[in-house]
Amino acid sequence: MxxxxxxxxxxxxxxxxxxxxxxxxxxxxxxxxxxxxxxxxxxxxxxxxxxxxxxxxxxxxxxxxxxxxxxxxxxxxxxxxxxxxxxxxxxxSAYPRNMRLPDPFALNFKQVDSIPEMAIEPKSNLNMASIIPDSIRLPLDAYLRTRSAVDFLSALPGMLQISENPGSKYNSTVMNAMVLYVGMKAIESLHERRQRISIHTIAHTAFMDIFQNLAVQLCTEGRYLLFNAIANQLRYPNAHTHYFSCVFLFLFLNSDHDAIQEQITRILFERLVALRPHPWGLLITFIELIKNPVYNFWKYEFTRCAPEIERFTESILTKEE
Structure with missing residues (x-):
């Protein structure tokens, strides 16, 4: 043997x-x-x-x-x-142990833009394309490549809808996957062109077309899921946090519908009034929104509808939340 x-x-x-x-x-x-x-x-x-x-x-x-x-x-x-x-x-709120988070209250957004980690894509072992049905992903990819099939933009909200029942009209898993997928493709495109992520470089692209179109065309329920999917990427300093923070700020600044600004504020607000910890990317986005006069945050009626909102934003600004 x-x-x-x-x-x-x-x-x-x-x-x-x-x-x-x-x-x-x-x-x-x-x-x-x-x-x-x-x-x-x-x-x-x-x-x-x-x-x-x-x-x-x-x-x-x-x-x-x-x-x-x-x-x-x-x-x-x-x-x-x-x-x-x-x-x-x-x-x-999780971030790598070897990273030291910059103080979100001590930075303006231009300083945030210059943080080296904000250009680095986070580690992931997921294939986002495999989560999105081919019936959505293939025409989505075609639009992101050519920006020519305009009819796809008007059809996309219906593709994401799975029923007429309020509370379960949309496939949230596909919505989450599609939002992250489009963001990853956008970052890849910026890197290929050797451009930094900013509220200016993300504008007027096929990728932003997707987010702007959905923000306008979706109903309140669909828009809530869309904005939640975007907020889910506001984490520690990385390229995804940077890109999706800019997406929120761009949508807030460039929308003609107050309902969009109100829902963006609601998504950020309801996450910040919860008990700590608060994700770093969530804080830097909200602070930029209420501090930078370009966004004219306080002109909207919904910011004055309840004293709690004003008190909370003041506490955020003074770090007394």
């Missing part, structure tokens, strides 16, 4: 083995969190108890394994209902 000889793996082999084990562990944790999230938020009677349990788990991961939440934020966020704001904030 022959003897089986065991060969010690080389250093590259050991590193590859470790990476495989790490990825399997990460995926196991993410699947576990996502499945618990779906179960806990499905039944109203389990809502409070279930979400409190998940909050504790997420707090531990945020403290000990923040890179896990950074890398797989999309998978986890996609399972969290829009009303679970605190859970979303916990996931989106």
């Amino acid at each position: 022959g003897v089986t000889h065991y060969t010690e793996p080389t250093e590259p082999g050991r590193k590859f083995g470790r990476r495989i084990r790490e990825q399997r562990l990460k995926l196991h944790i993410v699947v576990h969190i996502a499945s618990r999230m779906a179960t806990a938020t499905k039944c109203p009677c389990l809502n409070v108890k279930g979400t409190m349990s998940i909050s504790r788990v997420l707090l531990v991961i945020l403290h000990d394994f923040p890179e896990l939440l950074c890398e797989y934020h999309y998978v986890i966020i996609d399972t969290i209902p829009p009303n679970c704001v605190q859970l979303r904030n916990l996931v989106l």
Whole structure:
């Protein structure tokens, strides 16, 4: 009977083995969190108890394994209902342990633009294209390439709709995936042209056409999902945070419909009034919106409709929130 000889793996082999084990562990944790999230938020009677349990788990991961939440934020966020704001904030507040966050209250947006990390795309192992149905992705890709099929823009809101029932009219998973996909393509295009991300360079492009068209054509429910999908990318300093922060600011500045400015404010506001932590990108976007006079934030009636809004924005500006 022959003897089986065991060969010690080389250093590259050991590193590859470790990476495989790490990825399997990460995926196991993410699947576990996502499945618990779906179960806990499905039944109203389990809502409070279930979400409190998940909050504790997420707090531990945020403290000990923040890179896990950074890398797989999309998978986890996609399972969290829009009303679970605190859970979303916990996931989106994660940032790499080797990063020191700049003080969002001490910066203006021009200084934010110059942060080196704001040009670097975050690590992700997800293929966003595979999440979007071909019936949407193929004409979407064609429009992003040529900017010629204008009829696609008018058809897109209907493509995202799955029923006529209020509260479940749209496929939120596809909406989330499409928003991130278009943003990633936009950043890729800017990098190819060696342009920096800014509110000026993102304007008048096929990518911004998608966001502007949806903001105008979608109903209130659809627009709420769209703006939530954009807000989900406002995280730690990286290219996605930079791009989608500029998208929000551009839409706010260039819309002729007050309903759009109001919903953008609502999305940011409801995340900021939740308990800490607050995502860094969320803070820098809101602070720019209320401090920079170019956005004329206080001219809108909805900013004066409740004293709580004024008090809260003042507390944000004085760091007393």
